[in-house]
Amino acid sequence: MSVSIFDVAKLADVSISTVSRVINGREVVHPRTRERVESAIAQLGYKPNAFARGLMLHKSEIVGLVLPDIHGEFYSEIIRGANQQARKMGYNLVVSSAHDGADSYSLLVTLEQRSLMDGVAIMISELTDRIEELLADVRIPFVILDGDVKDQAYDSVVIDQKRGALAMMRHVVGECGARRVIFVGGLETNVDTAARLEAYREVLGENGLTYDPADVYHLDYQYDTAYRLAKQELQRWVGADHCVFSANDEMAAGIVAAAGAMGVLVPSELAVVGFDDTRIAQMTRPALTTVRVPMSEMGARAIELLCDRIEEPDRPATHIVLEPELVVRESCGYAANRLKTL
Amino acid sequence: MSVSIFDVAKLADVSISTVSRVINGREVVHPRTRERVESAIAQLGYKPNAFARGLMLHKSEIVGLVLPDIHGEFYSEIIRGANQQARKMGYNLVVSSAHDGADSYSLLVTLEQRSLMDGVAIMISELTDRIEELLADVRIPFVILDGDVKDQAYDSVVIDQKRGALAMMRHVVGECGARRVIFVGGLETNVDTAARLEAYREVLGENGLTYDPADVYHLDYQYDTAYRLAKQELQRWVGADHCVFSANDEMAAGIVAAAGAMGVLVPSELAVVGFDDTRIAQMTRPALTTVRVPMSEMGARAIELLCDRIEEPDRPATHIVLEPELVVRESCGYAANRLKTL
DNA sequence: TTGTAGGCGTTATCAC
């Protein structure tokens, strides 16, 4: 079978303790002995058995990342950041995502069940009662990603969604002069959508614009769905001082495309803005005004927090708030308007 | 500390073997005993220790996926498919990708070093001598993804790149009537690029078009880079019967955008086609004619193959070839031309 | 049907 620490010990003519010592390099061994052992290891191509090691150390050097879904650029960037950070801290990353009905909570359960993960970062996107209940059962260190979980006892990294949405709405209404804003969001239970919608209503109020429930749509964050909706509703939306505020770039891109297909000029006949600043935002014509969300950093910070906690379990809970940033491009009509004014 | 099989045994007033039996459900235990044990397990919230288990069973239920990089839609889809399949087969997926200079081979080495993975799927995108050498050292079951590795001893799943590229070139030259084709690919060492370039030359020859090395560009598969290149070269490319064949959709999208910015009409003044059929292809205006690569299926098949081999190590090597599919949209000018002809 | 005991490959704690 596989070569074990015994084989190395035998070949180097030492005890297994000594072999263990040179492997872990903690205690001092005689240079000559060390050399013998090392050459034996090389000669045999010996690799310590990770299971046995984990059994002693209670550590696998594996951390998990649980996502609601991994469709699209957004999640891919989070994975990227998380993966990079994990590697930097000497861990491997297990990525899991829900799909086909199974939500990320049931996923988490099956994952943690028989798992060797040292810890897990959990992205919460839907508000459910089950969450707190579920989290209470998680035995390994974990951090919450993006979920606006009330319990401050958990480590968490969140985006200041509301602030980003406020900035966008104020830009659209205040600076671009929109008098009517149509909101296209995700499901109502989605935490991000909720925060953005809140900002939406707030800024409407600030500016004396009436809030019309008929101007609020709840979709699924997908390009196609938004495209179809827009094709159908566009006639009702058009207006030089009207603006569609989409809760992500993909839907915004879909809406812009639909406008193009129907001969509606963006932004002059209808402004459209997005959220996230995924690459689509720059690829859309006109390029999308949007809010940059530091996705990859979100993943990285989460893993960093997680690994820190694994190393130091009794540390007080840390909460990281990442600031989004307004990115003004063409689809809001700001630049065009300014030119006109000058 | 944590609750072990002993605690369960004690509470249920049986031996640990019996507990083990009810957990693994292989041997028969008396219903009454089983019930006692199960209730003890539930009461204690006992979870078998995965390390100890792995030590005995030589199995972690974890498989790895090593990618050259996880930028962009392309890899994200592979991960998606792989993850889904892994879960379906009762495994967890560890995703790792190279970045910042570290290539996926050195990554693989560090990964496999002290790893608990039962097997690993390795995506090979660059042709290097080190590959075979490296693979020879991998001790755990593995499958090759996309890499055109000569050694038929390995399980592999590849896309028939050449066939896809041939179909595209024949469409562009044969059906759309292009008389000059500009090729924009990835690095020369990239296996996909190599295959596509081969098809490119072949079809040029078939149609009596001269192969001009100056019409072949090697970039990095990124939108921005292609955008910049196009801005600079576009004047030399323009032509009603000219076509840019980009080796992926992202670069094609960049080129189309550059054309738009410079007032060059696609496809009438210059056709542009892509490869992969990522979502960008549909979002670009005009929508990209491209070759659909079954990305998510590629990931899924690779994991399936891998898990099969883990379960049955001595099975003969399997090679899966996935067929790409030509997707005709607007950017090649085929539809427009046909209308003109009618 | 159930219990006993040995072993999986390490690391940690002792003596020497």
Added chain:
DNA sequence: GTGATAACGCCTACAA
């Protein structure tokens, strides 16, 4: 500095 040896938590003949 180095070497026995006891854990670690589980599975599995073998015995009862």
